[in-house]
Amino acid sequence: MLKEIIVSEDDYESRAALLENKVLAELFIERKSERYILGNIYKGRVTSVLPGMQAAFVDIGLDRNAFLHVSDVAHHLEEFDDFDDTIKEENKSSEQKKNEHKKADHPSIRDLLKKGQEVLVQIDKEPMDTKGPRVTAYITLPGRYLVYMPTVEHIGVSRKIEDDAERQRLKELIEKIRPNKNQGFIVRTAAAGKGEDEFRSDIKFLMDHWEKINQRSINAPAPSLIHEDLGLIYRVIRDIFTQEVSQFLIDSKTEYDRILEFLDSLLPALKNKVKLYDKEEPIFEFYGIEKQIKKALRQKIWLKSGGHIIINQTEALVSIDVNTGKYVGKENADETILKTNIEAVSEIARQLRLRDLGGIIIVDFIDMDKEEHKNKVLKTMEEALKRDRSRTNILQITDLGLVEMTRQRTKPSLGSMLCEPCPYCQGDGIVLSQESTSISILREIKAVCAKYNEKHIKVFASPPVADRLMEEYKEGIKELELRLNTKISVAEDPDLHIE
Structure with missing residues (x-):
């Protein structure tokens, strides 16, 4: 397996990526504005x-x-x-x-x-x-x-x-x-x-x-x-830079010189693997790492077969759902399900490392009827997790195809570090539909007219909701105007939230 360590150093962050056969396996980030204390x-x-x-x-x-x-x-x-x-x-x-x-x-x-x-x-x-x-x-x-x-x-x-x-x-x-x-x-x-x-x-x-x-x-x-404890770059050198790594590439001349000096006393045999990156294109862009980081923040991950997994991180646990998706297979249903589950296992193991997901993890595999298939999936998962440096423990697969496991958690996950709750849904992951919002507005108009006997009501709504009110609910608004003896006008406001 080809292993590479790619390090990007700038005024804001230190980032180190471990690539395995050009695929992002682990990502380490340390921000200059934040204080990291693990190991202190x-x-x-x-x-x-x-x-x-x-x-x-x-x-x-x-x-x-x-x-x-x-x-x-x-x-x-x-x-x-x-x-x-x-x-x-x-x-x-x-x-x-x-x-x-x-x-x-x-x-x-x-x-x-x-x-x-x-x-x-x-x-x-x-x-x-x-x-x-x-x-x-x-x-x-x-x-x-x-x-x-x-x-x-x-x-x-x-x-x-x-x-x-x-x-x-x-x-x-x-x-x-x-x-x-x-x-x-x-x-x-x-x-x-x-x-x-x-x-x-x-x-x-x-x-x-x-x-x-x-x-x-x-x-x-x-x-x-x-x-x-040591800073991020030097922890990476101490913990994962071995002879198995083909190259250690960094884009900062200052840190490059410090690393060589550091290796002089610690690991002189590895100095020849350290290279200075000097191209114009940012190092993480050149190696396709930025694209892989964006993918690692998505809920849905597609599998090569056409199936997919969905990862949901909550405060209590991490749930991972495996689905066949577009994959229908050429064999019988049992073989199709087994192949999808086996393919999902290697991706799940990679995502756990990459996203640094920890605590209680529940994997909902596609239901398997045969005991030998369940055992094969479990065995494959145990093997896939051997490359994980964090401690993991897998329990038996249940009749419903659920696997409970734990993974050592020492710091916030990648998603927690790079993302924040949506200001619209406050992290719920859902908002009211345009139709629900439109109906709610019409009810509010009735309530306002009943209470204040207004003769003119002007509704300001987000563009998609305003469009729906003026198109799909046009006749309903006319009926309200006649019934309530009031004028109702609708205006778009792009600064307004959909709800």
Whole structure:
């Protein structure tokens, strides 16, 4: 697979696109006017403890207090099983999967935190809508090959590394070379096949970094910012720029020079892949990325077969509906449905990554009668989601063809970042039809005449509604004029909303 990273940098935004075979797979955006805090570490002060919610609110110096749940204060090692799970997902029974999601028993939040107590926390989720950020007391510092966990004694291996022998080798190697047995590490996907030298270098860098953060936090007041994570471009380099990427292209000479300097100490072997884009045409236009971003904001996505999927994002969940559309197939109905569902799976997996949709997701596949077809769709979906860097969990397909799943959400989705509610419908997605609005106006005329006995009523309406009143309701208006003994005139006002 051809992988490319395309970066656009201007006075307003930093944008980075991951292309897979020229198709937009992931998009990262950071605006200069907004403050991104995911991964930042703060020294905060507990403002309130809520036993009923098993949570506390912490003042970290931002506009809104941060939310700290008991599970982010008192850990259980099974919470890190998402990284270290040698049982293959497909070999787990449905009962095992259910048990993984039962809430762990935690001590009371009152036994762990007190009002006024100072705590060191890290941003786990960006603020969203009216909610403040979510924080955790379990600090994680990502390096190139390892994630350092100074407060946890666990060694984990990314689930994306599937080979059992390699997982065991990595785990034993980190256990052997970690300097402090009371601190933990997670082996990242990029570490597959790497040796002791790379890990020792990463461990030294991360532990030195933590020592500086820890020292800074001792004398800092609460609340205060202790550590700020890297900017977008450098997070992309750290997290997804690997040897598999054929080129890293950027349109800013200033950032190009900084990247080369950054790679000198971190990843010198990748410097030759970094190129400066110097054409007149904007880089995202040249690579067709702008068009793909616009498509990613649409509700309906057409499939090559003629079928389509419809994605609706609400505050509670994301619903995805699969339809055959124009596709009728050459085989029987069962095969047509299966083919559409299978084709939809790869597009759904791509859209989840691209739009960064998280939380609860319900996929309504076209109903399948055969159990083997349902299993095939589910298996295909599990495979398609393996490329997703965010944690996902898929439950069984129901008799109605519904698949429930969850996807890790750490920041607002692409749609939430780039769009805002329609000023006409206030985000409802619907407005009154022209006919309904016209009828409502005629009723209002009756009410006004009955109350005020007006002799002349002038109606101002949006052009389409005014046209409908003057054409389709022309006779009805004449009858009203005779019945109410009043003159009714209609005028267009292009500034008026349809309702």
